Amino acid sequence: MLNMAEGIARLGALAETAPVAQLARAFADAGHELAIVGGPVRDALLGRPTHDLDFTTDARPDRILAIVTPISTARWDIGRDFGTIGARVGGEQVEITTYRADSYDGASRKPTVEFGDTLEGDLARRDFTVNAMALRVPGRTLVDPTGGVEDLLGGVLRTPADPRVSFGDDPLRMLRAARFAAQLEFDVDPATVAAMAELRQTLEIVSVERIQAELVRLLQTDDPVRGIRLLVDTGLVDEFLPEVPALRLEIDEHHHHKDVYEHSLTVVRQAIELEHARHPGAEADVALRLAALLHDIGKPTTRRLEPGGGVTFHHHDVKGARMARKRLKELRFDSDTIDAVSRIIELHLRFFGYAEGAWTDSAVRRYVRDAGAELERLHILTRADVTTRNRRKAATLAAAYDDIERRIDELAAQEELQAMRPALDGNRIQEVLGIPPGREVGEAYRYLLDLRLDEGILAEDEAERRLRDWWATRDA
Numbered sequence: 001m002l003n004m005a006e007g008i009a010r011l012g013a014l015a016e017t018a019p020v021a022q023l024a025r026a027f028a029d030a031g032h033e034l035a036i037v038g039g040p041v042r043d044a045l046l047g048r049p050t051h052d053l054d055f056t057t058d059a060r061p062d063r064i065l066a067i068v069t070p071i072s073t074a075r076w077d078i079g080r081d082f083g084t085i086g087a088r089v090g091g092e093q094v095e096i097t098t099y100r101a102d103s104y105d106g107a108s109r110k111p112t113v114e115f116g117d118t119l120e121g122d123l124a125r126r127d128f129t130v131n132a133m134a135l136r137v138p139g140r141t142l143v144d145p146t147g148g149v150e151d152l153l154g155g156v157l158r159t160p161a162d163p164r165v166s167f168g169d170d171p172l173r174m175l176r177a178a179r180f181a182a183q184l185e186f187d188v189d190p191a192t193v194a195a196m197a198e199l200r201q202t203l204e205i206v207s208v209e210r211i212q213a214e215l216v217r218l219l220q221t222d223d224p225v226r227g228i229r230l231l232v233d234t235g236l237v238d239e240f241l242p243e244v245p246a247l248r249l250e251i252d253e254h255h256h257h258k259d260v261y262e263h264s265l266t267v268v269r270q271a272i273e274l275e276h277a278r279h280p281g282a283e284a285d286v287a288l289r290l291a292a293l294l295h296d297i298g299k300p301t302t303r304r305l306e307p308g309g310g311v312t313f314h315h316h317d318v319k320g321a322r323m324a325r326k327r328l329k330e331l332r333f334d335s336d337t338i339d340a341v342s343r344i345i346e347l348h349l350r351f352f353g354y355a356e357g358a359w360t361d362s363a364v365r366r367y368v369r370d371a372g373a374e375l376e377r378l379h380i381l382t383r384a385d386v387t388t389r390n391r392r393k394a395a396t397l398a399a400a401y402d403d404i405e406r407r408i409d410e411l412a413a414q415e416e417l418q419a420m421r422p423a424l425d426g427n428r429i430q431e432v433l434g435i436p437p438g439r440e441v442g443e444a445y446r447y448l449l450d451l452r453l454d455e456g457i458l459a460e461d462e463a464e465r466r467l468r469d470w471w472a473t474r475d476a
Helices: 004-015 018-029 039-046 061-071 119-124 148-154 163-169 172-184 190-198 200-205 208-219 225-234 260-278 286-294 316-330 335-347 361-384 391-415 426-433 439-455 460-475
Strands: 034-037 053-057 072-076 084-089 092-098 134-136 141-143
Touching (some): 004 018, 004 039, 172 190, 172 208, 225 260, 260 286, 260 361, 361 391, 439 460
Parallel strands (some): 053 092
Antiparallel strands (some): 034 053
């Protein structure tokens, strides 16, 4: 429950911090207005940590630069054309932007930059009422022309203007609604939800890079499921990640199976819980969370209804990995993220064979080798993928995975498992067999690698003897 008295006290404390006090004094001495705006004001009122300090002023960019230069240790003006000057003041990074009164042409995301003259006019053009509040400094006056405080009290996300106008100006705001709904745990005003559904196709004028960045910010929240549901329910996600709503498979009266969509959302939540438990305080693992969301996207295309009422999804892991790779490339994710997500999805079913019967040491080694750098993420996703309500089954699977992790740790300690290389490299293979570089060296290397996986570490002389025996048999 929002306590306004405590919130106002936190705002006052924010105004007393070194960078705010220095800037407030400098702008007042120069005869200009200054206000903390947007997220810092919202978060101070909510009792959330404040990170980036954003300010707005009636001063034009050149004047801002002149005012902050004497009190800052660094400055950057990459956003000057949009009225923004960045600086480091009092040890913190800040951004100061001239009052804006932008207009949009409706055909592209690029605004016509127009500087405004009033703080109230600047606030009215912002995305949501809870982000359209400002604290004038040094006077410490809260300015809230669109009812942001009331919406904070009500836990509601709403646009300052008609949502169709606001989203028409910048369709990315629809994705920001999903992110803020998850981040703040707020409900979205019904009229705003309706506008999101109505205008979802206007997202096509927004660059892929900006869409991807907003998706990442959503996944970085402590519980992105509320935002994902909003994107699915409004149809917005169909515009950039249609594989997610496709998980809502139809269930007929004869063929019954889990709701794959709901299962996937549960896996996302469980993966985040395990991520926090294993790595407290670490940055959100976006690749893991993407893999959790997308791990079953191969099911709709591999679904088969069997005689007698069964349902199968053969090879949905391999199919899903390919689909994820293709989609993430289209969303312009970096290659490391794409490789990690597709690899985890491809391997996410491998463990379930272990639960049916203990693996040999060779099988455990192969599991580690195939997972490579993604082993820890695979551990988390595999555990999170257990959503059964059958407590006995869940306990059995958990115990089996405890066992495989124990065996991996034991083998790693014994064998330096992560190296996973045979005793002889390609050059030594050529020397032992007296062969030139080529396909046969690769075949010999794979033979030695199989020996490494099956039997563990071999001494170099033993590896040479086995290689010669294999080569002689091969030639014969």
